[in-house]
Amino acid sequence: xxxxxxxxxxxxSYTAILGHNGCGKSTLAKLLCGILLPTEGNVSVAGMDxxxxxxxFEIRKxxxxxxQNPDNQLVASVVEEDIAFAPENLxxxxxxxxxxxxxxxxxxxxxxxxxxxxxxxxxxxxxxxxIAGVLAMGPDCIIFDEATxxxxxxxxxxxxxxxxxxxxxxxxxxxxxTHYMNEAVEADRIIVMNQGxxxxxxxxxxxxxxxxxxxxxxxxxxxxxxxxxxLEQDGFPLPRGILHAMDAADELEKFIGEQKNERA
Amino acid sequence: MLKDVTFGQYFPGNxxxxxxxxxxxxxxxIEYLVLVLVAESLPAVALSLCFTAFLIAVSGVxxxxxxxxxxxxxFVLAFTAVINLFFTKGESEPLLEWKFITVYxxxxxxxxxxLIRLLSMVLGSGILISFTTSPLELTDAIERLLKxxxxxxxxxxxxxxxxxxxxxxxxxxIEETNKIISAQKARCADFESGNIIKRLKALVPILIPLFVxxxxxxxxxxxAMECRCYxxxxxxxxxxxxxxxxxxxxxxxxxxxxTVAIFFVNxxxxxxxxxxxxxxx
Numbered sequence: 176x177x178x179x180x181x182x183x184x185x186x187x188s189y190t191a192i193l194g195h196n197g198c199g200k201s202t203l204a205k206l207l208c209g210i211l212l213p214t215e216g217n218v219s220v221a222g223m224d225x226x227x228x229x230x231x232f233e234i235r236k237x238x239x240x241x242x243q244n245p246d247n248q249l250v251a252s253v254v255e256e257d258i259a260f261a262p263e264n265l266x267x268x269x270x271x272x273x274x275x276x277x278x279x280x281x282x283x284x285x286x287x288x289x290x291x292x293x294x295x296x297x298x299x300x301x302x303x304x305x306i307a308g309v310l311a312m313g314p315d316c317i318i319f320d321e322a323t324x325x326x327x328x329x330x331x332x333x334x335x336x337x338x339x340x341x342x343x344x345x346x347x348x349x350x351x352x353t354h355y356m357n358e359a360v361e362a363d364r365i366i367v368m369n370q371g372x373x374x375x376x377x378x379x380x381x382x383x384x385x386x387x388x389x390x391x392x393x394x395x396x397x398x399x400x401x402x403x404x405x406l407e408q409d410g411f412p413l414p415r416g417i418l419h420a421m422d423a424a425d426e427l428e429k430f431i432g433e434q435k436n437e438r439a
Numbered sequence: 440m441l442k443d444v445t446f447g448q449y450f451p452g453n454x455x456x457x458x459x460x461x462x463x464x465x466x467x468x469i470e471y472l473v474l475v476l477v478a479e480s481l482p483a484v485a486l487s488l489c490f491t492a493f494l495i496a497v498s499g500v501x502x503x504x505x506x507x508x509x510x511x512x513x514f515v516l517a518f519t520a521v522i523n524l525f526f527t528k529g530e531s532e533p534l535l536e537w538k539f540i541t542v543y544x545x546x547x548x549x550x551x552x553x554l555i556r557l558l559s560m561v562l563g564s565g566i567l568i569s570f571t572t573s574p575l576e577l578t579d580a581i582e583r584l585l586k587x588x589x590x591x592x593x594x595x596x597x598x599x600x601x602x603x604x605x606x607x608x609x610x611x612x613i614e615e616t617n618k619i620i621s622a623q624k625a626r627c628a629d630f631e632s633g634n635i636i637k638r639l640k641a642l643v644p645i646l647i648p649l650f651v652x653x654x655x656x657x658x659x660x661x662x663a664m665e666c667r668c669y670x671x672x673x674x675x676x677x678x679x680x681x682x683x684x685x686x687x688x689x690x691x692x693x694x695x696x697x698t699v700a701i702f703f704v705n706x707x708x709x710x711x712x713x714x715x716x717x718x719x720x
Contacts, residue, residue, distance in 0.1 A: 205662075208666060210662055210665060210666065232668060232670065235665065235666055235667075235668050236668055239666065239667070240663075240666045242659060242662070242663055244656075244659060246611050246656070247656045247659040247660050247663065248659070248660065248663035249607070250603075250604065250607065250660070250663075250664060250667075251575060251603065251607060252573070252574055252575060252603075252606065252607045253573070253575060255678070256575055256678065256679075259678035260664075260667055260669070261667040261668055262676075262678075263675050263676050263677060263678060264667060264668040264669050264670065264675060265668055266674040266675060266676050267676055268676065269676065269677070269678065269680060272676065272678045273678065276678065292610075293607070294607075294610040294611055294614075308667060309666075309667065312667060312668060
């Protein structure tokens with residue numbers, strides 16, 4: 176599936192992996208937390224080789240994963256019992272489990288739902304519970320494997336906000352696998368994959384400056400970036416790699432101002 | 440289509456039975472089943488009925504729910520009663536003789552006791568276990584009660600885990616089944632007409648997608664569980680610890696006494712009770 180991959184994800188970074196279906200991004204995620212083992216080469220997490228069976232538990236403890244389908248990762252019928260699953264597996268004392276459950280629930284802003292039935296929650300809420308379930312394990316890194324793909328726009332916003340908070344406020348390493356450009360924009364670094372290979376790697380500005388490259392692997396760019404790109408193609412001297420609507424507005428304002436000055 | 444299933448449903452509440460230790464409740468259920476099956480003479484059956492009424496009273500489960508839980512079994516109950524009524528041979532004069540049908544007084548009695556027994560069993564197990572115990576509490580209790588079996592290599596933890604996951608996925612799979620039914624209906628599948636074989640055949644396009652998706656779900660869930668450091672029951676702790684309160688033991692003791700009492704009451708025949716009463720007056 177994957178070939179010629181050489182990636183290093185820094186501690187405390189926020190990385191997005193982009194690519195369309197079947198390009199190997201989920202495989203990469205599963206390799207990262209040791210569910211899949213590489214047939215060639217090696218993957219190491221915090222200096223531990225995933226191929227070594229003895230490290231498996233320690234790696235999983237440090238590297239949590241949130242999956243795509245919220246229904247298929249909730250183990251228990253009641254919210255707090257589900258979140259307690261990971262700390263229970265770690266064999267922690269009851270008080271410590273209680274503390275971690277409450278803390279994780281507060282982090283995802285779901286404290287009021289502790290005693291609710293999991294199947295009655297909305298998609299976004301279920302996914303937040305899944306995040307809390309991973310947080311309760313106390314990982315250094317969380318991988319989101321298309322965690323927003325099955326959610327409605329509101330749910331998606333909630334999850335992206337949670338990811339940002341985990342990274343910026345709690346200093347957690349976040350890796351998000353997605354095909355929503357607007358999510359990738361939030362990251363500090365973007366890795367673009369196609370057919371099992373990395374074709375681009377850099378900051379969002381760098382990546383989205385290469386509109387042709389993204390289009391060649393049938394990926395979109397954010398709407399604003401696309402607009403600026405089309406204007407540039409039509410001969411307007413505008414910069415590339417604009418990601419936010421306000422930046423675009425500023426650039427256009429500047430450009431129009433210059434035009435006026437020239438005429439005057 | 441699947442809305443009326445009350446089996447395995449939990450109705451949250453705060454009644455005496457809700458607060459009873461689930462382990463005690465399982466033992467109570469066993470005692471209760473023994474009690475119902477043992478009660479044979481009329482006084483004993485009457486006594487066991489009183490006990491069922493007592494359970495209903497302390498469970499705080501609404502009457503409508505009880506009726507709903509018995510509803511799907513009406514056919515089975517009626518069938519058993521009728522068979523017992525017509526096919527029990529008695530020694531006394533038949534009560535009714537018409538063509539090939541003969542009804543003896545023993546037949547009436549067996550039919551009635553059978554009906555009461557079955558009803559009590561359905562209601563009792565519902566009240567004691569499923570309606571008043573959350574699924575997780577229940578599986579936890581089973582795991583703890585069966586713990587001694589670990590010594591002879593029975594996979595108690597795995598069994599309990601499987602059960603709690605199965606219970607967790609019941610609502611999810613019901614929802615999914617309804618979706619599949621709608622999808623197949625949208626493609627003109629017909630589930631309601633034709634004879635029984637035709638209708639059973641119509642279920643195939645529902646069951647196959649359901650199984651496929653259930654297996655896919657299972658695979659994903661296994662990955663998710665591994666990711667959350669699951670490695671079997673070894674070294675696992677629990678968020679909730681079960682506590683048996685003194686009232687639970689009082690409850691248990693009184694039910695045990697009651698069961699023993701039933702054994703003795705069983706020996707008294709109804710006719711003897713009448714004779715006894717006649718003696719007094």
